[in-house]
Amino acid sequence: MRDVWVIGIGQTPIGELWDKSLQDLAVDALGAACLDAGVEKPDALYVSNMLAGQLIGQKHLGALIAQGMGWTGIEASAVEAACASGGVAFQAGVRAVASGLMDTVAVCGVEKMTDETSGRTVTAGLATAADADYEVDQGVTFVALNALMMKRYMHEHGVPHRVFGEFSVNAHANGAANPNAMFQHAITVDTYLNAPMIAPPINLYDSSPICDGAAAVILASREVAQNLSQVVPVRVLADSTATDCLSLHGRRNPIFLDAARASAFRAYEQAGIGPKDIDLFEVHDAFTIMSTLSLEASGFAEPGQGTRLATEGEIRIGGRVPICTMGGLKARGHPVGATGVYEIVDVVTQLRGQAGANQVPDATIGMAQNIGGTGATVVTHILALE
Amino acid sequence: MRDVWVIGIGQTPIGELWDKSLQDLAVDALGAACLDAGVEKPDALYVSNMLAGQLIGQKHLGALIAQGMGWTGIEASAVEAACASGGVAFQAGVRAVASGLMDTVAVCGVEKMTDETSGRTVTAGLATAADADYEVDQGVTFVALNALMMKRYMHEHGVPHRVFGEFSVNAHANGAANPNAMFQHAITVDTYLNAPMIAPPINLYDSSPICDGAAAVILASREVAQNLSQVVPVRVLADSTATDCLSLHGRRNPIFLDAARASAFRAYEQAGIGPKDIDLFEVHDAFTIMSTLSLEASGFAEPGQGTRLATEGEIRIGGRVPICTMGGLKARGHPVGATGVYEIVDVVTQLRGQAGANQVPDATIGMAQNIGGTGATVVTHILALE
Numbered sequence: 001m002r003d004v005w006v007i008g009i010g011q012t013p014i015g016e017l018w019d020k021s022l023q024d025l026a027v028d029a030l031g032a033a034c035l036d037a038g039v040e041k042p043d044a045l046y047v048s049n050m051l052a053g054q055l056i057g058q059k060h061l062g063a064l065i066a067q068g069m070g071w072t073g074i075e076a077s078a079v080e081a082a083c084a085s086g087g088v089a090f091q092a093g094v095r096a097v098a099s100g101l102m103d104t105v106a107v108c109g110v111e112k113m114t115d116e117t118s119g120r121t122v123t124a125g126l127a128t129a130a131d132a133d134y135e136v137d138q139g140v141t142f143v144a145l146n147a148l149m150m151k152r153y154m155h156e157h158g159v160p161h162r163v164f165g166e167f168s169v170n171a172h173a174n175g176a177a178n179p180n181a182m183f184q185h186a187i188t189v190d191t192y193l194n195a196p197m198i199a200p201p202i203n204l205y206d207s208s209p210i211c212d213g214a215a216a217v218i219l220a221s222r223e224v225a226q227n228l229s230q231v232v233p234v235r236v237l238a239d240s241t242a243t244d245c246l247s248l249h250g251r252r253n254p255i256f257l258d259a260a261r262a263s264a265f266r267a268y269e270q271a272g273i274g275p276k277d278i279d280l281f282e283v284h285d286a287f288t289i290m291s292t293l294s295l296e297a298s299g300f301a302e303p304g305q306g307t308r309l310a311t312e313g314e315i316r317i318g319g320r321v322p323i324c325t326m327g328g329l330k331a332r333g334h335p336v337g338a339t340g341v342y343e344i345v346d347v348v349t350q351l352r353g354q355a356g357a358n359q360v361p362d363a364t365i366g367m368a369q370n371i372g373g374t375g376a377t378v379v380t381h382i383l384a385l386e
Numbered sequence: 387m388r389d390v391w392v393i394g395i396g397q398t399p400i401g402e403l404w405d406k407s408l409q410d411l412a413v414d415a416l417g418a419a420c421l422d423a424g425v426e427k428p429d430a431l432y433v434s435n436m437l438a439g440q441l442i443g444q445k446h447l448g449a450l451i452a453q454g455m456g457w458t459g460i461e462a463s464a465v466e467a468a469c470a471s472g473g474v475a476f477q478a479g480v481r482a483v484a485s486g487l488m489d490t491v492a493v494c495g496v497e498k499m500t501d502e503t504s505g506r507t508v509t510a511g512l513a514t515a516a517d518a519d520y521e522v523d524q525g526v527t528f529v530a531l532n533a534l535m536m537k538r539y540m541h542e543h544g545v546p547h548r549v550f551g552e553f554s555v556n557a558h559a560n561g562a563a564n565p566n567a568m569f570q571h572a573i574t575v576d577t578y579l580n581a582p583m584i585a586p587p588i589n590l591y592d593s594s595p596i597c598d599g600a601a602a603v604i605l606a607s608r609e610v611a612q613n614l615s616q617v618v619p620v621r622v623l624a625d626s627t628a629t630d631c632l633s634l635h636g637r638r639n640p641i642f643l644d645a646a647r648a649s650a651f652r653a654y655e656q657a658g659i660g661p662k663d664i665d666l667f668e669v670h671d672a673f674t675i676m677s678t679l680s681l682e683a684s685g686f687a688e689p690g691q692g693t694r695l696a697t698e699g700e701i702r703i704g705g706r707v708p709i710c711t712m713g714g715l716k717a718r719g720h721p722v723g724a725t726g727v728y729e730i731v732d733v734v735t736q737l738r739g740q741a742g743a744n745q746v747p748d749a750t751i752g753m754a755q756n757i758g759g760t761g762a763t764v765v766t767h768i769l770a771l772e
Binding site: 001021044050053054056057058059060061062063064066067071072073074075076077078079080081082084088091092095096098099100101120124125127128129130131132133136240241242243244245246250258259262372373376377 | 387407430436439440442443444445446447448449450452453457458459460461462463464465466467468470474477478481482484485486487506510511513514515516517518519522626627628629630631632636644645648758759762763
């Protein structure tokens with residue numbers, strides 16, 4: 001297998017982007033990534049998206065977006081693993097280059113959640129990540145599934161709701177300095193405590209927003225990358241996906257993410273490192289409970305201890321394991337099928353030293369973990385400065 | 387890159403399978419493929435599907451089907467490129483093995499088109515393969531787009547409608563002897579000429595049916611395959627995807643499939659062969675016009691001459707380029723996201739000499755071409771007896 005480098009990154013701001021179509025967003029992000037990489041036309045394009053079929057009646061996004069970029073003719077396709085789609089698309093790109101089949105590859109995550117022109121609601125769309133027969137048909141929404149996990153976690157481990165607020169405070173503090181974040185304002189613990197309830201115990205600030213956005217990366221083999229002089233070399237050290245039972249009730253333990261454990265530890269093994277070597281960790285904080293469970297499964301805290309990393313300030317920039325360094329899903333935003341690619345863009349931004357006020361000092365190894373459903377698909381990537 | 391072998395195939399019969407869920411169908415096909423290969427649990431699973439999100443409110447099929455097989459924990463994800471999804475999933479499997487990352491991989495195409503529990507119609511679902519903004523919003527269905535192509539082809543090349551009937555006659559003749567085909571009866575040219583019109587000039591027998599089904603293959607590296615003594619060795623010689631403009635009006639020529647030309651000729655180059663070396667060709671006969679255009683783009687006939695291969699009997703078993711040898715999309719059936727995997731299963735069945743009454747004599751090299759939309763994504767695979 002060949003070494004794979006990330007040679008270009010691009011993103012749109014995240015928000016309610018009423019004046020941009022899905023194709024517009026993808027083209028904006030890919031255009032920025034190509035400019036960054038100094039690449040005009042890659043050998044292939046892998047797209048991640050979750051909801052366009054249901055919300056705007058458009059599938060077949062590989063060909064559509066290739067056409068939008070003027071890349072008609074190239075190999076292009078789309079992948080889907082609910083909210084882990086972005087991580088899976090990045091993985092498809094890594095493999096195309098690693099196998100020797102492609103020299104340069106583009107990966108684009110794109111989601112337009114504010115359009116519902118096809119008559120389906122976002123809530124119904126998000127629920128397709130869960131088990132249609134055994135969960136959704138019983139009337140449980142995707143937020144409600146996470147609420148069940150959070151409630152059980154609080155009960156089992158004796159953790160009060162208020163401590164989860166530190167995850168939201170951290171995400172918003174970092175989002176405040178990210179010009180691409182949806183929410184560019186800090187909050188306090190009081191903001192969190194006074195937030196409206198969504199599905200108890202999950203309140204508004206436990207939850208990531210519904211939004212639009214696209215992110216893109218350009219990958220290349222070492223040989224191609226070395227001929228592009230402006231590139232700060234960032235290499236993919238590890239690339240691992242694991243799955244678990246789709247429905248929550250079928251899991252070994254509903255408040256421990258077995259798939260995240262398997263995915264993260266396979267990634268550590270591939271990279272030849274451990275959790276202590278990770279300088280920053282882009283977690284999948286769709287809900288504050290997910291940040292907690294991800295940190296525990298990935299070896300940064302024992303079960304039941306994840307929130308202590310937050311309350312003790314260890315998740316902040318400068319702490320032991322900075323998370324959501326550009327605002328995370330909570331403040332930067334969570335355009336579901338695009339999120340995994342945004343996480344990679346954030347890690348690369350940090351490793352290149354381009355994170356501005358949010359820069360993690362001396363960051364050389366970063367990890368991104370993208371989670372589908374309530375933990376049924378988990379994709380972990382580790383990247384490092386070459 | 388490592389050599390990749392197909393070591394197991396499985397399929398469900400195709401039809402209106404009201405008593406089987408999507409997961410049931412996938413498990414049936416994968417179970418049969420694993421039994422055929424002598425493999426209990428592969429390293430990864432790639433699923434192809436187009437419509438489950440829209441028709442039955444279920445996405446995240448990688449994890450769902452892995453769970454159904456008792457393979458919880460393995461890497462699993464889904465791909466989508468409209469009706470070319472199956473070919474793309476097979477490609478993902480080939481690359482995972484070729485790259486050296488995986489030793490055994492399962493690929494499963496599955497579609498359940500007869501359930502519409504989520505409130506969307508199949509017709510609306512199929513239209514998501516076309517351009518939502520520039521085609522579907524104008525009221526054109528997917529059948530109507532193919533009708534526009536057929537009408538223009540008949541006009542430009544002076545070809546009468548009746549000659550297309552030979553494609554349907556051939557498909558039904560072959561489907562009659564395939565126990566997994568949806569339509570196991572022969573038809574005559576008269577049946578075709580008297581068929582009800584769907585969207586002029588496309589009639590019922592120009593069109594493939596709406597149906598349910600799943601097909602699966604197990605892939606392995608040469609080293610693993612050689613340790614499994616019962617395997618008849620079939621190797622993947624070529625694997626190529628190309629795209630074209632999603633909307634018909636944006637194409638260089640609406641009645642020539644540029645993406646099929648690019649995909650097929652790249653595949654010939656990879657395999658070091660030409661059209662004359664192909665012993666059978668599983669074309670994507672979603673409509674009779676598609677068979678014609680596919681044969682022309684892939685180098686078996688000059689533009690405007692494709693129907694002559696049918697009228698002169700060259701597409702039949704025993705002819706110069708047998709197509710749809712197990713019934714094709716028309717008679718075997720077209721469960722859209724599964725079709726590309728069914729095509730591979732049919733090619734392997736022929737190369738192994740297991741096609742019974744439909745056996746192509748001395749078949750050693752077979753080709754499958756899977757087409758998404760009206761030709762925007764085309765995936766071509768060439769397989770050969772080792």
